Amino acid sequence: MTATANATAADRLARHFSRLTPETITDQAKTAVKRLLLDYLGVALAGSQTESGRIAGAYALADGGQPQSTLIGGNGKAPAAQAAFANAIASHSIELDDIDVFAYFHFSPPVFSAALAAAEKAGASGAQLLAALAAGCEMMERVSRAANPSLRDRCYHSTPTCGVFGAAVAAGKLWGLSAEQMVSAIGLAGAQASGILEFHGHSMQKRFSPGPGARGGLTAAHLALLGFTGQDTVLEGPRGFLKAFTDEPDPSQLTAGLDTPYRLDIEFKPYSCARPIHNAIDCALQIRRRDEPRLEDIDAILVERHPSWAHKHQNKAPESYHAAQLSLHFSVAVALREGRALLDQYSDRNLHDPAIVRLMRITDIAADPSLPRGVSCRMTVTMKDGRRFSAQVDYPKGSIQVPMSDAEIEAKFTSLAAPVIGTEAAGELVERVRGIEHGGRVGELMALTQRRRQAGRV
Structure with a gap:
């Protein structure tokens, strides 16, 4: 890794996220990602039952492979990268997923889908998952703030283009990447950044968008873990992400305030639309x-x-x-x-x-x-x-200024989850998410997201 004085943005970010632990994430960030985890699971469960969600789940199983990570709302597992891909699509299929404060992107489809798949494959704990989610969301938002609104105005979709970086960092945390390996994961994520806004029609195109971001993040982290090296100038370099995707970037946003606690503001949707x-x-x-x-x-x-x-x-x-x-x-x-x-x-x-x-x-x-x-x-x-x-x-319901309460988020979750997994499993998921940092392995949580076929449970 380069010396501090000449460090690239990827270098500095990799060191920053490598130091982040379950003990060092702020209470504010911990609360934000726990609220979002419950919201994500409900949205993904309902989304898994849509036509786009079912097709994505079938695709994830079609080629076989090791059953590593749970397909939310399904009845089986798939290789981690394929599970992340399908779950990202499911969680974006009903337009009830979260949003950032500027309404440019959704945190959870790429970052949470990748992190949960990676965590289950690694046998990670709930506390480790929370730290990875906080890191992934911060990385995604930093890239967006450096690139937007120019990224959006050039017709790129911020959720996959910025989300692949967050997915790579989250997976890298869960798989124990060193700082040097995390630099490579960020570089390889940049090589996969993609996603366009040409989806305002009758097709399922928009649902697909976060799938490659989640899968690409896992691919980047896994290759880096195996020793594949990535470009450390991928973000701000002369042919890097910001140069390629924006006209008016602000590279300073990539590393602004790295030495201070990061405030993670996540907004929630009460309405099923953009x-x-x-x-x-x-x-x-x-x-x-x-x-x-x-x-x-x-x-x-x-x-x-x-x-x-x-x-x-x-x-x-x-x-x-x-x-x-x-x-x-x-x-x-x-x-x-x-x-x-x-x-x-x-x-x-x-x-x-x-x-x-x-x-x-x-x-x-x-x-x-x-x-x-x-x-x-x-x-x-x-x-x-x-x-x-x-x-x-000026500030819609679900914003930081006009927030949804914990009770409202739980009611939203239950309304979406109970028809798929039953009221008993939905209630247990609420309790497990509430105390996830003190609970067992992430795989135990994900087992509750399997669709119930028994009479009276769906």
Whole structure:
């Protein structure tokens, strides 16, 4: 490893994460990753039962191999890299996975899928898993902050492109990589960074996105463990990740504040759609509760968004639930109609409902640079008699400023997990996650995520 004075970003990050232990991660980070672990397991369990989740699970088993890591919501195990791939897809299949504070990426599909698969293969403890999750999330966020918003604006998907680095670091921690080997894992992760935003349609394309990131992270860590070396300048080098993927990078964000405790802020989704749409849903629900507008008397709906997101999520005629989850027009309409925006609302029955179709048609989006945040939203509902109802939301439900409580996260988990594994196993998973740093091996936790076939348990 290079001398400190000339150390590359990968060098410095590798040393930083090599020093991170279950005893040195902050209480704030520990709480954040425990809350996210429960949320992730519920989302992945429900996602495993979708068409995209089932196909990914079947793919993971198709080629055989050693049964090393659990397929969440399935009935078997697959090689670790394949399990990570399938679980990442499952956990991204219902649009209820977590989000960072800038709404650029999801931590858990690449990082948690890779870490759980690696931990189970290694026979790791819950305490070791928590440290690896904290390290992986920090690595992913550092890369995103160095690359965004330019990365997004160049049509790259931050979840896999940044997530592969976090997945590699998390797996490397669990497999005991030295600092030198961790540098190589980071370099090899960069060689696999990929993912584009061309998925706003009726296909399953978006669900696939985090799978290669999770699998690539395990591949990078495993090769590094075996002695395969990676490039230490992969992040900030003249032909590195930031140069290739961004126009306006900020390399200082890669290593800013390495000597101080890292605050890991993770936000959670109460609605089953793309996170930047949540502000509009909150506006719609506020107007619905406060003003009780008759849907048939609404003449127009104007949604003003910050220019950062104003031209995204525009689709007045989604053709599948996949597309509806990326449609602000559909989300606003269904929230006004049903007072909810969960997976049940993003359904075929609503795609062609005349009332919802009309509301989508009369909804327009405009940019307003005066709004304070990138995801800020102001909605004005104009009635046929001229009355106007307005609401503005800068911080959506589930954000750091308007958080979901532990009870709300547990209720979300149970609603998603119990139909797949049964109420008894779901309750036991809640208890195990609560005390995971004091519990046994990660494999014992993952055994509870297997689908139950017995009568009365599904």
